Amino acid sequence: KKISFFNNLALEGICTHFPVADTDERQTNHSVKIFKETISAVNIENLFIHADNSASTTYNNEKIFNMTRVGLAAYGHSISPVSVGSELKPVMEIKTRISNIQIRKKGESVSYGKALILEKDSLIATAPIGYGDGYPWNSFPDGKVIVNNKFCRLIGRVTMDQILFDVTGMEVKINDEVTILGVSLDSNIEISIKDIAEWNNTIVWEILTNIKDNRLNRVEIED
Structure with a gap:
């Protein structure tokens, strides 16, 4: 008035x-x-x-x-x-690919700060995504990715452009798909945005709004 x-x-x-x-x-x-x-x-x-x-x-x-x-x-x-009961379905997934695979020995440290010392000989894979892309730094030590329909735990701190994860005992190769957010190839397991928020002790909104679309290629897929 x-x-x-x-x-x-x-x-x-x-x-x-x-x-x-x-x-x-x-x-x-x-x-x-x-x-x-x-x-x-x-x-x-x-x-x-x-x-x-x-x-x-x-x-x-x-x-x-x-x-x-x-x-x-x-x-x-x-x-x-x-x-509860709403019919909302997530419209976004984040995928990347394995860029490097190395055998690392028991007792070696992985990533910055020596935050993790390997307790056994391990096969460690690298993927080109990090906090510079909006993937949260605090995702280690609880964070996981999905490779070949299996969860793989993060190994060492998230860096600006890379993450490392344990693929010991798995058959993997360079360019295998890595699911950061979304469902596995067989649709049996999933990493949700809520999972990532819980690993980082924060809220879903912060994770979503920090994703850098100027660094990640966006691909639109019709369902």
Whole structure:
């Protein structure tokens, strides 16, 4: 109402934001009620009215507003306990290929800082992806990749451009596909964005928004 008194301002829309939409549906519905009461005093014809974010969009069936602001849902992800049952499917995978394979001896250190000393002779593979591409530095020691339908644990710290992982006892070769994010070739195992976030003690949003599309080749595939 105050804006309407200023000739140099044009009201284009009104919005609010739900702070707990992913955890508290009751509180979110209460926020909707307050917002509706607030905008009732304004002529909202031809205005953009928006409140729903990814979480509330998946369970709020009362589409009373004319725009939504989805972030996580645009990637096909939902970790909201109040939106269980949504039909979202991840739209992104990250793949690379083995660039090097070496036999390393028991007692040798691998990668920066000597953060890991090998307890046995090991076959170590390298792939060209690192924190410079948005793959989190803290993924070691819990992180894994998938090679030939098997999980392979990270060995040593993630570097700017490389990761190392244990392929001991496996039949692997240069250029074999490495799954960083997504499902295995046989679709039996998966590394989710939530897995990567948990390895790094952070949130899914941070992982997704840190991925560097100017360093990773993007390939669009129709399903």
